[in-house]
Amino acid sequence: MKSAKSGPRSVLPSTRPLRPWIAVFPFLIALLAIAGVLNGVSGRLPDPLATHFGPDGKPDGYSSIRGFLTASLAALLLIAVGSGVLAQLRRTAPVTRWVISAGWGAAVMFALPVCLTLLANAHARDADAVRFPMWQVAAWLGAAVLAGGLGWLLAGPDTRTATAPSDGAPRLALAEGESAVWSHTVSSPLLALLGALMLGAGVLLGFLDGWLTGAILLVSALAVIAVGSVRVTVDRRGLRLASTLLGVRFRCVPFDRVTEAVGRQVQIAAEFGGWGYRVRPDRTGLVLRSGEGLVLRLTSGREFVVTVDDAATGAALFNAYLDRARTRQNSPQDSRRSPRQGG
Template sequence: MKSAQRSSPPLNARPWALIAVLPFVAAAVAVAVVYFSISARLPEPLATHFGEGAARADGFTSARGFLLLVFTLLLVFGTVAGLLARLPGPSAGTPWLIAGGYALAAAIAFLACRTLFANAGATDASAVRLPLWELALTLAVAVLAGALGRLLAGPAPRPSDRAAGGAPRLDLPAGVSAGWSRTIGSPPIVALGTLLLGAGLFFLAFADWQAGISLLIGAIAVLPCAAARVTVDRRGLTVSSTLLPPLRIRHLPLDRVTEATSRPIGAFQEFGGWGYRIRSGRSGLVLRSGEGIVVRLTDGKEFVVTVDDAATAAALLNTYLDRARSRKEGA
């Protein structure tokens, strides 16, 4: 099946990726400047976690481990923001994605710099204090940075309308069964999950175990939906994780389906990004833009999977639906 040709972006198109990555680069530079300007006055290890009440230090990390964590977070989130923003066909959610990136980068940098300043001049890291009211200040900084990012992103592009395809059938002889199966994966999501997994194991073994646990939780949330096998047979539509084969991401039996079609899917235009997406009246596993199966359910909602040869899958699913309806009518 030939893919639809993509129109060339206009010459005055906004540099989405550059705008999205900018705050993370600026945040890394700010943290590096603060660290090198006061490194001679920092204790070893640093106080990096503060408890309730008087905000007494109750967690400690080496300066190298602390910087590695901060720069890793900025690198991971900055890379993801840049990859998402540089995809063809920015959606109405792209400016808000950029705004969120500005807020996140500002929050990480502000907390990192405040932690370094709080440690400066301390001879004993256990005596370092960081008032909890500064969390409210962090939130204010993040909101202001997000507003700046939204301003720099400019007006949201208007998504183009996409017409749905028909509801095809396969010429499958009575009594003959058939199955269809394809795999779909997203290399950027696999890379992100692998990076989170590796960083989590590293921090768990050599640095802050709390940061390691957080990164591992992120990897567990990302990796199962990074690659999937889509199957259509007489039982309906099944989407299973290929990285964790026993895990079913979604199963739709025939009695929950009214019709299946195929059409081009815009990941950002329609769902605001990649992964398992949930929107009003529809959900789906969207790992790229392009051809996909659109399954209309009996409750009026839609389930979408982006996968190659979606037209064949939809036709086979409709054929099995016709058979199921014929059996009910004949009963």
């Protein structure tokens, strides 16, 4: 198997050693906020509480005070621990900034409705008299988005791998008849965890609310899990993407659809507006982090992008096979083996 060295790289030091603390900070504030509100309305709450409301703001679901608080606090603590552990184990990884941002948004998403629900119940004579204005839902979602943005800023820039720019589109030298394979795995623990949680929720929802509703969540969970860990391969058939968690191939880009392959730095927020399997007007790609990316420039004028390590080597091998495919396509008809002549 042929191999080639990518351009010189240097790892920039992390500027955010406090990322694990930043990840758990909003959950501490959320718990203090819930404790403060609960202390202020203690003794004025009906039991059961009105905990779910319809579009008209009237209650259509109830829960005991203990059950409501236990479920809410358990969810907050579970997400807090998950965010803190991921930030500690992968504090310099690009995905950690997204974990922190999502954690800050989740802290507000869980804590604010708990506080609003407690306050709404405290001002009513009984649970049936509780009202939850729908404008509060819009304010709650807006606050969660703002919190996520604040978490993104506080997490600081990611640790990046600086790669020397390549001169044109490099080729990996392959002798006639020689073949090579380049393969790397790119993963997102956050996506894999999210997919697993969605899968469990889908099964639970299927038992509780019917399998038609649960099936929608199950299908969505499988789609998320599929891109949670992906094997990226370049060989004589082109570029292939296969889910390592599901064991299925879900994308193949053959040589006749590509003009050239390059390795370059990819900024997923600026170029794709998010992470996962993304489709934009001028590009499509599997982008699980910012950093090195294998970019295929398609004959349609679009780009197909995969963020993966050692992208320069993958691009060089793809271009070598691409040249070979073009040579065979342009070879004259009489270059085929002539028929055997009789004696």
